Amino acid sequence: MFMKKVVGILFVAVMAVVVMSSFAGKGSGIKFSKVTLENAKKEASKTGKLIFIDAYTDWCGPCKRMAATTFQDPELGKFFNKNFVNLKVEMEKDADRMEIAKRYRVRAYPTMLIIDGDGNLVKSVIGFKTKDQLMAIAESAL
Template structure:
């Protein structure tokens, strides 16, 4: 009985530890440029904010799903980008910053210029947005909204496996 109780109490912590240590290999903008020189891959940018509930849910569910984690780590360089952060980012030779960032402000903050450059869909910015890029940092598509693991997997494969070059999203997702 003591062994069973020990396993019931100890086993969940093992699962938790595995999820925390075996997650997505998030890297910085500087790191991705260096890695691209050695091994070109597609890039996936998670554009989030600290106050965004769906961003947190996606991080805790979708980006913690073992199948999603493995697929992203094998096929993409993944960047987490705070859409309202204060840091400067140099991307494709241009330095972007958040001129309206206020360190004393709680909650929503100014929008980073890089967010405006890569994340709008039809002129609108929403969170979360996942921006998919090719091996030359060309923007393939920003995809807005919360996605469950089973919803994001087709999107990940659509870009990683170059399906977008021969089919539209509608053709790809159309039932056979």
């Protein structure tokens, strides 16, 4: 009986560690702001940062994969959060967002845009990117 309790307690403890470790690192990736592009431009101008835009759609498989993997990387998050104002923009949600797609010629998803505080395009890349690929793209834009 004592052994069953010990095994049961150990099992619960191991499961708790597994569950907690699966949440470790969540939220340590890229922090996306919930501001409009206009407000992001103001913030970028004030702080001297560039703006990183993840232009995505709800139906885009590679977009979802990047959101779940690449954008969750802690090292990438630290770099992007320090150097960029980060925005996620669902490009087909309303007329304002479709205007952003038109202005920056977004024709495929995912598209990652890097723009300055005046709204000038610095860099545009299309398609799924790994952490290392996205880091190289971001570093080349700075």
